[in-house]
Amino acid sequence: MSAAALFAWLTIIILFFPGAFAFAETQKPADKAKTEAVKPFPIRGFHIDLRIEVMTMPALKAFAKELAGMGINTLVMEWEASYPYEKHATISNKYAYTREQVKSFVAYCDSLGIDVIPLQQCFGHVEYILRHARYSELRESRKDISQVCPSQIEGDKKLFTDLFSDMASLHKSKYIHIGGDETRLLGHCPVCSAKAAEEGTGKLFADYIAEMCKIVVGMGKIPVLWSDIVLKYPEAVKQLPKQTVYVDWNYGWKINHFGDIGKLLDQGLTFWGSPAIRSHPDNWYTTDWEKHFNNQRDFIPYARKAGYQGMVMTSWSTSGVYGFTWDTNYEVIDMHAIRNVYPLSGFRILVAAYAQSLKQAEPLNPEKFVVQYAQDRFGLTAAEGEKLWKILIVSPNVVKVDTPEDVAKLDSVKKSVDAAKAMMATLTPNDHQKEFAHLRLMLDLRDFYLAFKQVESVYESDNYNREMGKVILPRLKKLLDESKDLNARFAELNKGFLYPDEIKQQNHIRNEKLKNIYEAVANVR
Known part of the structure; x- marks a missing residue:
C-alpha cells in the first residue's frame, strides 16, 4: 500500500471510528507500568473451615463457583470431622459428607479451574480425633487433648499414613496441607519433656514434622504446613524436604511476629501467605471489619514484594480451642467450641476485597473499596x-x-x-x-x-x-x-x-x- 493510500485509510478510521485509538492515546505511561507490575500469585487460594458451621454441599459448590469467578484457583479444605474417613470412620461426625459428595465437589472444582488441597492436621488441633477412646493412647496430655504425643511416633505414623492416604485418594492436588501450627504442648509429657531438655524443643518438633513430611513425600505429594512453629525454631527446616511449602499466617500483626521470615526466604524456601476475614476477636456479637480490611491492605502487598508464591485467605468459624464435657477417667462426652463466629455467608464483602487486592499492585483502600462496593453491589x-x-x-x-x-x-x-x-x-x-x-x-x-x-x-x-x-x-x-x-x-x-x-x-x-x-x-x- 502506498503512503498516500495508507494516509487515506487512517483518515477514514479516525473520522468514522474516533475511539479506535483511544486506549493507546489515553493510557498514561504510569498506568501502563502499574498494570504490567501486577504479577499474579501462582496460588490464589481460599481456606474453608468446616470444623463447625459445616456448609451444605450445594452451598460449597455455589461458593466455589463464585470464588472461581473472582480469580481464585485454589481451595484449602479443612474438613476435620466432616470428612468421610474410610478406615477411621470413628472420626467422622453427623455432618460428614459422603465419599461420593467429596469426589463430586473436587471434580466440580476441577471443572472451574480450582485445585482442592486437603488439610489434615497431624500434630496440634486434633481434638476431633483424640476425643475418641480409639486414639487416646496418642494423647500428649490426658486433660488437654489438642495434641498427639510426638514420642508415640510409630502409632502416630500409622494413623496419619492412613489419614493422608485417605485424603490423597479423594483429592487430585499435588499438595497435602499437614497443619503443624500452635503445638502448645511441646515437651509436656515426661518422655517429651526429657527429650526437649536434652535436645531442645525445636528438635522435638522438627523430628516429628520431618516424619510426617516423609509420609506425604512418599505418596508423591508436596507437604504444606503453617509456618509459626518453624519460625520459632528455624533450625527445623534443615530436616524438612526442600519442596515443603510454608504458610505464613498473619492476621494483622507485625511481619516477624513468629520469627525472622527474611532469613528463611533467603534460603530459597517457598512461602505462601494467609491473612484472615474471620479471626480473633470476632465472635457472634462483633466483627472487627476494619482490622480485616487493613490486614489485606498491609499484608498482601508485603507478600507480593517479598516473593511469596501464593496467598490463601483464611476464614475461621471458631478459635480452634474447645471446652469438654467429661466423665470419669477423662472420658470425653462432648466438646464445645470456645468461640463461635457468624457464618461465612455474611462476609462476601471481605471476600470481594480479597479478590480485588490480588488483582492490583497498590494496597487496598478499605474505605474507598466499601463505598464503591456499596454502589456496584447494592x-x-x-x-x-x-x-x-x-x-x-x-x-x-x-x-x-x-x-x-x-x-x-x-x-x-x-x-x-x-x-x-x-x-x-x-x-x-x-x-x-x-x-x-x-x-x-x-x-x-x-x-x-x-x-x-x-x-x-x-x-x-x-x-x-x-x-x-x-x-x-x-x-x-x-x-x-x-x-x-x-x-x-x-x-x-x-x-x-x-x-x-x-x-x-x-x-x-x-x-x-x-x-x-x-x-x-x-x-x-
Missing part, C-alpha cells in the same frame, strides 16, 4: 456507601462487665451502635438484598448483645440483690422475646447454607447465657 449512592463504611467500623470492642470502668465503656459503645443502627435504617439496597440483610442482622445482633450486657452488669454488680432482680426481670424477658425474631432471621438467611440442626444449635449457643440468667432470676425450674 445499588446505593456514594454518600450511602460512606454510611455503610461508618457502620462497619463502629466500636468493634469486646465488652466486659467486671468493673465500673467496664460498664462505662459498655454504655459508650452501646450509644455508638445505636447511632449505627439508626444510620443503617436509612439504607435500602436495590440489589442483593439478602447479602445486605446479613450485614443488617450482624449489627442487630451486636446491639442485642450490648443490651444484654447492660442487664448483666446489674446482675453481676456488687450490690445486686433479690429486689434488683425484680427490676431486671422484665428487661430479660424483653430480650428473650427479641431473640426469637433474631433467631428467625438468622434461620431464614442461612437456610440451605448450613444444616437445619446447625442453625438451631447456633441460635441456642448465642442465647444460652441470657436464658440461664433469666431462669435464675425468675426461678424457672
Whole structure:
C-alpha cells in the first residue's frame, strides 16, 4: 500500500471510528507500568473451615463457583470431622459428607479451574480425633487433648499414613496441607519433656514434622504446613524436604511476629501467605471489619514484594480451642467450641476485597473499596456507601462487665451502635438484598448483645440483690422475646447454607447465657 493510500485509510478510521485509538492515546505511561507490575500469585487460594458451621454441599459448590469467578484457583479444605474417613470412620461426625459428595465437589472444582488441597492436621488441633477412646493412647496430655504425643511416633505414623492416604485418594492436588501450627504442648509429657531438655524443643518438633513430611513425600505429594512453629525454631527446616511449602499466617500483626521470615526466604524456601476475614476477636456479637480490611491492605502487598508464591485467605468459624464435657477417667462426652463466629455467608464483602487486592499492585483502600462496593453491589449512592463504611467500623470492642470502668465503656459503645443502627435504617439496597440483610442482622445482633450486657452488669454488680432482680426481670424477658425474631432471621438467611440442626444449635449457643440468667432470676425450674 502506498503512503498516500495508507494516509487515506487512517483518515477514514479516525473520522468514522474516533475511539479506535483511544486506549493507546489515553493510557498514561504510569498506568501502563502499574498494570504490567501486577504479577499474579501462582496460588490464589481460599481456606474453608468446616470444623463447625459445616456448609451444605450445594452451598460449597455455589461458593466455589463464585470464588472461581473472582480469580481464585485454589481451595484449602479443612474438613476435620466432616470428612468421610474410610478406615477411621470413628472420626467422622453427623455432618460428614459422603465419599461420593467429596469426589463430586473436587471434580466440580476441577471443572472451574480450582485445585482442592486437603488439610489434615497431624500434630496440634486434633481434638476431633483424640476425643475418641480409639486414639487416646496418642494423647500428649490426658486433660488437654489438642495434641498427639510426638514420642508415640510409630502409632502416630500409622494413623496419619492412613489419614493422608485417605485424603490423597479423594483429592487430585499435588499438595497435602499437614497443619503443624500452635503445638502448645511441646515437651509436656515426661518422655517429651526429657527429650526437649536434652535436645531442645525445636528438635522435638522438627523430628516429628520431618516424619510426617516423609509420609506425604512418599505418596508423591508436596507437604504444606503453617509456618509459626518453624519460625520459632528455624533450625527445623534443615530436616524438612526442600519442596515443603510454608504458610505464613498473619492476621494483622507485625511481619516477624513468629520469627525472622527474611532469613528463611533467603534460603530459597517457598512461602505462601494467609491473612484472615474471620479471626480473633470476632465472635457472634462483633466483627472487627476494619482490622480485616487493613490486614489485606498491609499484608498482601508485603507478600507480593517479598516473593511469596501464593496467598490463601483464611476464614475461621471458631478459635480452634474447645471446652469438654467429661466423665470419669477423662472420658470425653462432648466438646464445645470456645468461640463461635457468624457464618461465612455474611462476609462476601471481605471476600470481594480479597479478590480485588490480588488483582492490583497498590494496597487496598478499605474505605474507598466499601463505598464503591456499596454502589456496584447494592445499588446505593456514594454518600450511602460512606454510611455503610461508618457502620462497619463502629466500636468493634469486646465488652466486659467486671468493673465500673467496664460498664462505662459498655454504655459508650452501646450509644455508638445505636447511632449505627439508626444510620443503617436509612439504607435500602436495590440489589442483593439478602447479602445486605446479613450485614443488617450482624449489627442487630451486636446491639442485642450490648443490651444484654447492660442487664448483666446489674446482675453481676456488687450490690445486686433479690429486689434488683425484680427490676431486671422484665428487661430479660424483653430480650428473650427479641431473640426469637433474631433467631428467625438468622434461620431464614442461612437456610440451605448450613444444616437445619446447625442453625438451631447456633441460635441456642448465642442465647444460652441470657436464658440461664433469666431462669435464675425468675426461678424457672
